[in-house]
Amino acid sequence: MQVTQLWRYPVKSMIGESLTAADIGPLGIDGDRQWGLVDRETGLVLTARRAPQLLFAEPVARGDGMAVRLPDGAVTDDDDVLSAWVGRPVELRRPAPDERGHYAVEGAGLDDEAPERWEGPAGVWHDSTRTRLSIVAEEALGGRDVRRFRPNVVIRGGDERDLAGSRIRLGGVVADVVKEIDRCVIVTRPQPGLERDRSVLTQVRAERAGNLGVGALVVAAGRISLGDALEVA
Numbered sequence: 001m002q003v004t005q006l007w008r009y010p011v012k013s014m015i016g017e018s019l020t021a022a023d024i025g026p027l028g029i030d031g032d033r034q035w036g037l038v039d040r041e042t043g044l045v046l047t048a049r050r051a052p053q054l055l056f057a058e059p060v061a062r063g064d065g066m067a068v069r070l071p072d073g074a075v076t077d078d079d080d081v082l083s084a085w086v087g088r089p090v091e092l093r094r095p096a097p098d099e100r101g102h103y104a105v106e107g108a109g110l111d112d113e114a115p116e117r118w119e120g121p122a123g124v125w126h127d128s129t130r131t132r133l134s135i136v137a138e139e140a141l142g143g144r145d146v147r148r149f150r151p152n153v154v155i156r157g158g159d160e161r162d163l164a165g166s167r168i169r170l171g172g173v174v175a176d177v178v179k180e181i182d183r184c185v186i187v188t189r190p191q192p193g194l195e196r197d198r199s200v201l202t203q204v205r206a207e208r209a210g211n212l213g214v215g216a217l218v219v220a221a222g223r224i225s226l227g228d229a230l231e232v233a
Contacts, residue, residue, distance in 0.1 A: 001230040003171070004138060005146065005154035010059035011066060011092070012036035012125040013048040015192065016150060017059075021225040024173045026218050027124045028132035029152055035059065035066045036101070036125040037082060040089040044117070045101040045125050048186045051086050055191035066092065095123055103127045130179050131215030133170075135160050135230075140212055142203075145194055148187045151213055155230050160214045167233040172222025174233060180211035187212075 006019040008029050013036075023030045037046040037054070048054045058069040067077040070085055079091045095101060101120040121129045136151040137160045146154060153170065163177040183204050190196040204212050 001137070001155045001157040003153060003224060003226055003228045003230065004156045005151075006224060006226065007146075007150070007152055007154075008032045009150060010035055010061070011054075011057070011068065012045060012127075013051070013054040013186075014068065015055070015058040016147070021223060022152075023221075023223050024133065024218055025221045026132070027121070028126070028218065032152065033125045034094055035092060036095075037086065037090040037092055040091055042104075043102050044104055045120075045127070046086065046090065047103065047127065048189055049184060050104070052189045053086065055189055068092065095125060097123045099123065101125045101127065128179075128215060130217065131181065132218050133173075133175055133216045134181060134213050135163070135170075135177070135216060136213035140208070142207075144200060144203075147191060147194065148189075148200060149183070149212060150186075153224065161208075161211075163230075163232070164214055167219065168216070168230055169233045170230045171224035171228035173218065173224055174220035174222070175216040175218050177214050177216045179215045181213040181215050182210050183212050 006022050007016045008019055008031055009016040010031055012033050056071045060067040060069050060075050067075050069075045077092060082092055083089045100122050102117050104117050120127045133153060134151045135153045136149055137158060138154060138156045140160060164180055167176050187200045188196060188198050204210060
């Protein structure tokens with residue numbers, strides 16, 4: 001198997017950026033999901049499940065900080081402007097090193113009195129404690145646009161499901177593949193250049209029992225570049 005694409009998502013649920021190489025640490029790709037919009041009333045980290053307009057916003061790095069290019073082209077890091085855009089009070093920020101993101105399950109509204117919640121890992125706005133790198137095979141995509149699935153690593157030459165439960169070497173990185181990734185309504189959402197398409201989730205459920213891609217935890221940090229081999233360690 002060989003790496004054909006690398007992706008990073010600097011702000012949770014916003015437009016990703018394609019890379020030719022990436023440094024990988026314990027939290028995953030450096031800079032991946034390091035920023036997010038946090039609801040100031042509920043403490044929940046916003047995702048495209050609950051705020052689908054996030055998929056139309058683009059992260060813009062500003063030195064050590066971050067701003068957002070909104071769909072109208074305006075670039076801002078003003079929390080009041082971002083709050084007006086998403087329709088609720090939010091702040092654009094990084095987590096503290098020991099801070100865990102809080103998320104609500106699909107179907108429990110942000111305004112519910114007691115939505116069911118779970119915690120992500122510390123120090124990053126990932127919404128799963130069992131994924132720091134997400135990997136998907138071109139063969140699994142089946143011609144569907146990779147942006148719908150928001151992976152970190154795209155590979156060619158096999159089925160990523162065969163990696164589940166294995167330790168892998170990916171370029172200079174060692175990782176344990178611990179789960180298949182179950183897919184939700186986000187894969188159907190519109191985003192720049194992509195229309196809403198409910199059939200995507202229907203197909204994934206029919207073809208792959210609702211899973212597409214695998215999640216891995218980093219064992220040894222290193223660097224991954226396009227063309228690197230993925231091998232079972």
